[in-house]
Amino acid sequence: MSDEPATTKTAKGSSCRHMSRKPCCQGLYRLLFSTRERCTHALLAANVTLLLLGTTLFVVNISILSLDAGDALLQWAYVGMIIDGVVVLISGISGLVLTYSVWGDKGDAFLSSTTLPLPYLAIELTSLVLNALFTLANMALAIKVEINKVFSDDTQFVLEINYVLGFCIFLATLLAHISYHFLLNPRLESRYVATEVDIKTLENDKLMKLWGDQINAAYGTKYIGAWDGHGALSLMKAMKKAMTGGPDSPIPFTRGVVLRIDTKCEKSEMDMKKKQKSGQEDDAKLEPDKMEEGEGGSLAAVIFITVSERFDLASYVTGCCGSVLSSMFGASSCIPILTLRWGVVGFQWPFHGGIFLTRKSDKPIDDMSQVQRALVHWNRVSKTPCNVLMAPCYITQLDSYSFECSHFLNLEVGPSVIVDLRRYHGMEYKTFQRVALKKGNRRNHIGYFEKKGGTYTVSRQFQDFDAKHHEVHASLCGQTAQQRVGRGEARLICPVTPGIVKSLQDNHMKEFRRVFGIRVNVMHH
Numbered sequence: 001m002s003d004e005p006a007t008t009k010t011a012k013g014s015s016c017r018h019m020s021r022k023p024c025c026q027g028l029y030r031l032l033f034s035t036r037e038r039c040t041h042a043l044l045a046a047n048v049t050l051l052l053l054g055t056t057l058f059v060v061n062i063s064i065l066s067l068d069a070g071d072a073l074l075q076w077a078y079v080g081m082i083i084d085g086v087v088v089l090i091s092g093i094s095g096l097v098l099t100y101s102v103w104g105d106k107g108d109a110f111l112s113s114t115t116l117p118l119p120y121l122a123i124e125l126t127s128l129v130l131n132a133l134f135t136l137a138n139m140a141l142a143i144k145v146e147i148n149k150v151f152s153d154d155t156q157f158v159l160e161i162n163y164v165l166g167f168c169i170f171l172a173t174l175l176a177h178i179s180y181h182f183l184l185n186p187r188l189e190s191r192y193v194a195t196e197v198d199i200k201t202l203e204n205d206k207l208m209k210l211w212g213d214q215i216n217a218a219y220g221t222k223y224i225g226a227w228d229g230h231g232a233l234s235l236m237k238a239m240k241k242a243m244t245g246g247p248d249s250p251i252p253f254t255r256g257v258v259l260r261i262d263t264k265c266e267k268s269e270m271d272m273k274k275k276q277k278s279g280q281e282d283d284a285k286l287e288p289d290k291m292e293e294g295e296g297g298s299l300a301a302v303i304f305i306t307v308s309e310r311f312d313l314a315s316y317v318t319g320c321c322g323s324v325l326s327s328m329f330g331a332s333s334c335i336p337i338l339t340l341r342w343g344v345v346g347f348q349w350p351f352h353g354g355i356f357l358t359r360k361s362d363k364p365i366d367d368m369s370q371v372q373r374a375l376v377h378w379n380r381v382s383k384t385p386c387n388v389l390m391a392p393c394y395i396t397q398l399d400s401y402s403f404e405c406s407h408f409l410n411l412e413v414g415p416s417v418i419v420d421l422r423r424y425h426g427m428e429y430k431t432f433q434r435v436a437l438k439k440g441n442r443r444n445h446i447g448y449f450e451k452k453g454g455t456y457t458v459s460r461q462f463q464d465f466d467a468k469h470h471e472v473h474a475s476l477c478g479q480t481a482q483q484r485v486g487r488g489e490a491r492l493i494c495p496v497t498p499g500i501v502k503s504l505q506d507n508h509m510k511e512f513r514r515v516f517g518i519r520v521n522v523m524h525h
Contacts, residue, residue, distance in 0.1 A: 250499020
């Protein structure tokens with residue numbers, strides 16, 4: 001779910017699996033809702049129909065209300081249908097306004113907004129519930145009148161008209177809801193296909209060098225906060241080894257996924273159609289164009305996703321109630337129904353994003369949006385899809401400019417800061433002080449710190465600071481996380497464990513890692 005200082009985008013409907021429908025239903029859905037234009041036309045037709053039906057329902061029940069004034073039950077039935085007619089009229093008018101908004105130039109911005117689509121959904125669902133209740137009540141009353149033969153034929157006729165109109169309103173509202181659902185969660189086609197990469201591929205040094213060079217040649221080191229391509233791939237390998245999924249993973253129930261995004265070929269399209277006809281759901285494993293180690297091939301991007309297999313919702317409930325819910329239905333329970341499968345594209349530490357393009361394009365925003373669509377499609381057809389798929393990034397990044405075209409939700413998160421120190425690369429600290437710092441900040445802090453008995457370590461070997469550095473690091477991160485929770489801040493999605501720090505030490509390239517440790521009176525900070 002990516003931000004403004006920092007913004008989060010969340011893939012809508014990413015947990016749905018469109019392949020699970022029966023073939024006939026799937027064909028009907030594709031016929032009616034295969035394009036945005038068809039969805040908009042269906043939404044327009046449904047709301048015009050609702051306006052006509054709501055008006056008819058209101059007029060019929062207003063005209064009959066005074067004729068059966070002696071029976072309270074009938075009066076309530078008529079008043080209920082009048083209320084239903086008014087709500088249906090409001091729903092129809094709101095739907096027409098929404099259709100106009102979707103048809104306009106700002107349609108993508110409207111549909112990708114977190115809050116703008118919600119009012120119509122609330123009106124629509126209210127109309128659906130009220131209509132169902134009053135229609136069933138009129139149907140029951142019509143059956144009673146037919147059996148008892150107490151009231152006139154006009155009363156019987158109006159009651160029958162009411163539940164027929166109610167049934168038609170229900171169908172029209174359902175059509176509007178399905179159309180709106182497909183507008184909010186479109187099946188966006190992409191010219192790319194996503195394929196999961198195993199650890200053996202990441203250990204192929206020749207291929208990783210090629211991919212790293214391609215990332216650097218594209219957009220790899222051209223903006224503030226960018227990563228060197230080789231460092232990014234090295235970190236992906238280290239994180240994937242530390243996050244294997246399941247309870248025995250160094251980070252329990254956390255899995256690292258590396259995807260390669262390739263251009264679709266004709267063979268892939270034919271294979272996909274054959275698999276759809278044969279009822280196979282996992283078309284995420286389509287064969288991309290073959291990429292030889294010494295050639296550029298069809299690779300368009302490399303993506304890293306951190307998947308929390310049991311994101312514990314119960315942990316956000318405080319007090320005794322939260323403890324009980326967590327023990328019964330939380331991540332560590334036998335029935336983890338209060339958990340979600342939560343995917344984060346990249347990492348908040350140390351990456352600022354997880355999508356790395358490997359080729360330049362004349363239309364970079366379109367290219368990034370196509371990559372994002374392939375990512376969403378991979379999640380949709382995966383055997384274990386994420387219920388929520390977030391892509392954290394800064395609003396200045398290419399990812400953020402492409403989210404609207406990929407129909408991600410816009411969610412703002414807390415502000416963040418990147419300090420660009422590349423211009424000072426290679427300077428000694430004293431030179432850095434003179435060039436970069438104001439005069440008042442040029443004191444000899446290191447000398448004063450050492451005079452008081454403190455020591456500091458700056459090394460590419462983690463064990464230079466402490467022989468059990470991975471345990472010290474994890475312990476300090478855990479203490480910091482607990483302090484933040486105590487201040488009312490959110491818990492960590494993936495806690496830092498000794499296993500992940502050890503994996504970074506053992507698997508991450510030395511030139512892209514460094515430990516900075518400070519020790520004061522045997523206490524670590």
